[in-house]
Amino acid sequence: MTELGDKLKAARREKGLSLDDLQQITKIQKRYLVAIEEGNYSVMPGKFYTRAFIKQYAEAVDVDSTQLFAEFESEVPESQQEVVDQEQSRAQKKAAPLTTHSVGGQSSSRSRFFDILPKVLIAVFILFILFIIWYFVFAKSNDGAVETQNNNSNQTVQVKDDTGSSTKKSDDSSDAAAKKKAEETKSS
Incomplete structure (x- = not known):
């Protein structure tokens, strides 16, 4: 156990909260709450999340998180560089689907095909409807003309x-x- 974990655990018990109660309040999984109390930060998904979970835990048990981070600066993992890296990777992930490129640097023909496919299907459907209309309007009127010719003959x-x-x-x-x-x- 660490001093930070002991302080948070004591604050939780003073408020009369169990780990299950705290899990419902913070929406943090119970295993991460236990890891914070034990100081086992290797279980956490990353340094950024470790700091964020500690801050949420502290706010849920009415402990000032900024003072807590200042007091236990050596225990809490630093995440400045990780925050910058995560923001960059999120931006890259959002931009990646917008332009899909193949190995040669050209746009993928398969993705262009799937972009055009709905338009082609709509055009074929409209042509089919127009053919049906043409058939009933013009083909049926020609049948009537043939019948009148037969009647006259x-x-x-x-x-x-x-x-x-x-x-x-x-x-x-x-x-x-x-x-x-x-x-x-x-x-x-």
Whole structure:
């Protein structure tokens, strides 16, 4: 145990708090609180977090953290350089996703493909919708025109035999033309 850990532990007990209570107040894991009380800072995730956790612990048990750091300066790990390094690495991590580069220094073609893919899919979908609309508007109107042509081609033709009897028959125009030809050959 260290003097810093003893002082914080005594302050915690004076307030009537258990480690579980302190964990809920500070949102610091219990194992880190125990490590602070024991002075085992190697368990901590880093020097910056060690200082931050000690400060939170002290504030939760109503101990002045600045005075605590000044009093136990030799026990508390210094973290000035680590803070600067962490801030730089955070900035680099935030900037890295913005420009992804391959080994050659050129932008990755795969990431460009995935950037363009949603736009391509939307364009294909719009073209599909336009084709469906075209089909129902123009293709259906052409079907109606074909039906009217078929209705007009079915004509009633009156044919006279040599016997003098007349029959009415409904045929296509090609059949009517063939019968007319046959009739002309009979009469000549």
